[in-house]
Amino acid sequence: MSLQPSTKASVFFDRLKTKQVAIIGIGVSHTNLIRMFHQKGIPVVVYDRRTREELGAIGDEFESLGIPMELGPKYLRRLGGDIIFRTPGMNFHSPELQAARRAGSIITSEVEVFFDLCPATTIGITGSDGKTTTTTLIAEMLKEAGKTVHLGGNIGRALLPDIEKVQPEDFVVAELSSFQLISMRQSPDVAVVTNVSPNHLDVHKDMEEYIEAKENIFLHQNGFGKTVLNADNLITNGFDKLVRGRIEKFSRLSAVQRGAWMDNSGVIWYSDNDSQTRLLRSETLKLPGQHNVENFLAAVTAVWDYVPKEAMRKVGTQFAGVEHRIEFVRELNGVKWYNDSIATSPTRTIAGLRSFDQKLIVIAGGYDKHIPYEPLAPEILSHVKVLILTGATAPRIEEAVRSCKGFSESGLAILHADSLPEAVHLAQVAAGPGDIISLSPASASFDQYPNFEARGRYFKELVNALE
Known part of the structure; x- marks a missing residue:
C-alpha cells in the first residue's frame, strides 16, 4: 500500500534520525534546513568554507545549539556521513564528493x-x-x-x-x-x-x-x-x-x-x-x-x-518586475538610473540594452565565468555611448569591443574604474539631462560581492546618495 503524502515526509525524517547527515554550505538554501533537522533530532554536521569569525551570528546560533561545524579553507578534509546534502554551487564532480560517494555516502540536495x-x-x-x-x-x-x-x-x-x-x-x-x-x-x-x-x-x-x-x-x-x-x-x-x-x-x-x-x-x-x-x-x-x-x-x-x-x-x-532586473532606481538632474545587476551574462545584458530606445551609459564587468564576450560587442556598439568597465572581466570585455567591426566609427567612449563607487561617479560626470545609466555587468559578482543581489543593493545605495 502506498504512503499518504504527509506520511511519506514524516517517515523520511524519522529514518534520518538513525543516520549521520552532512550539510555542505550554510547559505540561503541550507540555513533553515539545518534548523529543521536539529529540531527533529536528526544528527547533522555542517561544513562551510568560511571561518568561525566570518559566519558571525549564524555561527553563534549553531554553536549554541551544539551543532558540529567544520569550517575554514580545509573544511572538507573530514567530509563523510551516511547522507550528504551538497550546496547547489558546489561542483557535483568535485574530488571530495567523489571520494565520499566511493566510501558509501549518499550524495543528494535539498531540492x-x-x-x-x-x-x-x-x-x-x-x-x-x-x-x-x-x-x-x-x-x-x-x-x-x-x-x-x-x-x-x-x-x-x-x-x-x-x-x-x-x-x-x-x-x-x-x-x-x-x-x-x-x-x-x-x-x-x-x-x-x-x-x-x-x-x-x-x-x-x-x-x-x-x-x-x-x-x-x-x-x-x-x-x-x-x-x-x-x-x-x-x-x-x-x-x-x-x-x-x-x-x-x-x-x-x-x-x-x-x-x-x-x-x-x-x-x-x-x-x-x-x-x-x-x-x-x-x-x-x-x-x-x-x-x-x-x-x-x-x-x-x-x-x-x-x-x-x-x-x-x-x-x-x-506586475512591475523583480528587484535587480532593469529596476528603476531614481531620476536625478534629468538622468535616469537603472539597476540590472541580474545581468550576469552577455545574453542578459543584451536583453537589457535592447529594452531602451536610446543609447545608454553602461557600467559593466565583474567575476569571470569564462564565457565569450564577442556576441556582446556589436550590441554595445549599437546601444551604448559610454562604457564604464570595472572588475576582473573588464579587459576581456574591452578587447571584444575594440576588436569588433565598427568600433572606430562608433564613437563609443570606454572608461575604467577600480571600484563600483568610482564607476558611479564616472557615470554621473559623463551623463547629461535625458541620459540613462544602467548597471548591466554581463558578469557575475563574486570578485567583489557574495551575489548579484548584494551588488545591486550597493549600487542603489550609491545612486540614492548622489546629490
Missing part, C-alpha cells in the same frame, strides 16, 4: 529530496536567462487564480523545510539552476526552459555538460508531464525530441501549434492546435523589453491548464 517527497503539482523553471522573472510571473498568476503556491528553489528560498505544509491541491513553483539540476533524477510535472546560452562555464567542464544539466528538468517526466520550450532558441527548440510527455512551445517570432506566441502586430495569443485565444497586446505588459515578452509567453504556456486568462492578463498588465 532533490523535496521533489521526491512533494505531494503537490510541481512547476520547475530553468534557463540561462529569465528564470526568476518567469518563475515569479507563474507564481503570481497561480495566486491570482486563488491557488496556494509554494515558491522557492534557486530564487532564494529552500522548499524542503516546508514540505510538511504542502498539500496535494497546492502548487510548487521552483526556479532550478544547472547546479541543482545536474544530479536530479526526478522532473517537475511542468518543466519550463526559457532559453539556453553559454553560462557558468567556470564550474561546468564544458557547454555540453551545462546543456545536459538543463535537460534533467524534463528527462525524467512520465507521459503525463508537460514541457514548455522556447521555439526561438536553437538549443531549447531542439530539446523536443527528448521529451516524453506533452510538448508546448512559446515564440515571440512566429505562431506555434500549442503554446503562447506573439504575432507581427504585437498581439499575444495562445494556440491549442486549431483553437486560438487572444490574450492582450504586448505593449500593455508592465514589464519593459522584448525579453520580458518572452518571459510572459513562457509563463502563460506553463499555467494555461490551471489559470483563467483573466488572471494572466491582470498579472501581465500589473
Whole structure:
C-alpha cells in the first residue's frame, strides 16, 4: 500500500534520525534546513568554507545549539556521513564528493529530496536567462487564480523545510539552476526552459555538460508531464525530441501549434492546435523589453491548464518586475538610473540594452565565468555611448569591443574604474539631462560581492546618495 503524502515526509525524517547527515554550505538554501533537522533530532554536521569569525551570528546560533561545524579553507578534509546534502554551487564532480560517494555516502540536495517527497503539482523553471522573472510571473498568476503556491528553489528560498505544509491541491513553483539540476533524477510535472546560452562555464567542464544539466528538468517526466520550450532558441527548440510527455512551445517570432506566441502586430495569443485565444497586446505588459515578452509567453504556456486568462492578463498588465532586473532606481538632474545587476551574462545584458530606445551609459564587468564576450560587442556598439568597465572581466570585455567591426566609427567612449563607487561617479560626470545609466555587468559578482543581489543593493545605495 502506498504512503499518504504527509506520511511519506514524516517517515523520511524519522529514518534520518538513525543516520549521520552532512550539510555542505550554510547559505540561503541550507540555513533553515539545518534548523529543521536539529529540531527533529536528526544528527547533522555542517561544513562551510568560511571561518568561525566570518559566519558571525549564524555561527553563534549553531554553536549554541551544539551543532558540529567544520569550517575554514580545509573544511572538507573530514567530509563523510551516511547522507550528504551538497550546496547547489558546489561542483557535483568535485574530488571530495567523489571520494565520499566511493566510501558509501549518499550524495543528494535539498531540492532533490523535496521533489521526491512533494505531494503537490510541481512547476520547475530553468534557463540561462529569465528564470526568476518567469518563475515569479507563474507564481503570481497561480495566486491570482486563488491557488496556494509554494515558491522557492534557486530564487532564494529552500522548499524542503516546508514540505510538511504542502498539500496535494497546492502548487510548487521552483526556479532550478544547472547546479541543482545536474544530479536530479526526478522532473517537475511542468518543466519550463526559457532559453539556453553559454553560462557558468567556470564550474561546468564544458557547454555540453551545462546543456545536459538543463535537460534533467524534463528527462525524467512520465507521459503525463508537460514541457514548455522556447521555439526561438536553437538549443531549447531542439530539446523536443527528448521529451516524453506533452510538448508546448512559446515564440515571440512566429505562431506555434500549442503554446503562447506573439504575432507581427504585437498581439499575444495562445494556440491549442486549431483553437486560438487572444490574450492582450504586448505593449500593455508592465514589464519593459522584448525579453520580458518572452518571459510572459513562457509563463502563460506553463499555467494555461490551471489559470483563467483573466488572471494572466491582470498579472501581465500589473506586475512591475523583480528587484535587480532593469529596476528603476531614481531620476536625478534629468538622468535616469537603472539597476540590472541580474545581468550576469552577455545574453542578459543584451536583453537589457535592447529594452531602451536610446543609447545608454553602461557600467559593466565583474567575476569571470569564462564565457565569450564577442556576441556582446556589436550590441554595445549599437546601444551604448559610454562604457564604464570595472572588475576582473573588464579587459576581456574591452578587447571584444575594440576588436569588433565598427568600433572606430562608433564613437563609443570606454572608461575604467577600480571600484563600483568610482564607476558611479564616472557615470554621473559623463551623463547629461535625458541620459540613462544602467548597471548591466554581463558578469557575475563574486570578485567583489557574495551575489548579484548584494551588488545591486550597493549600487542603489550609491545612486540614492548622489546629490
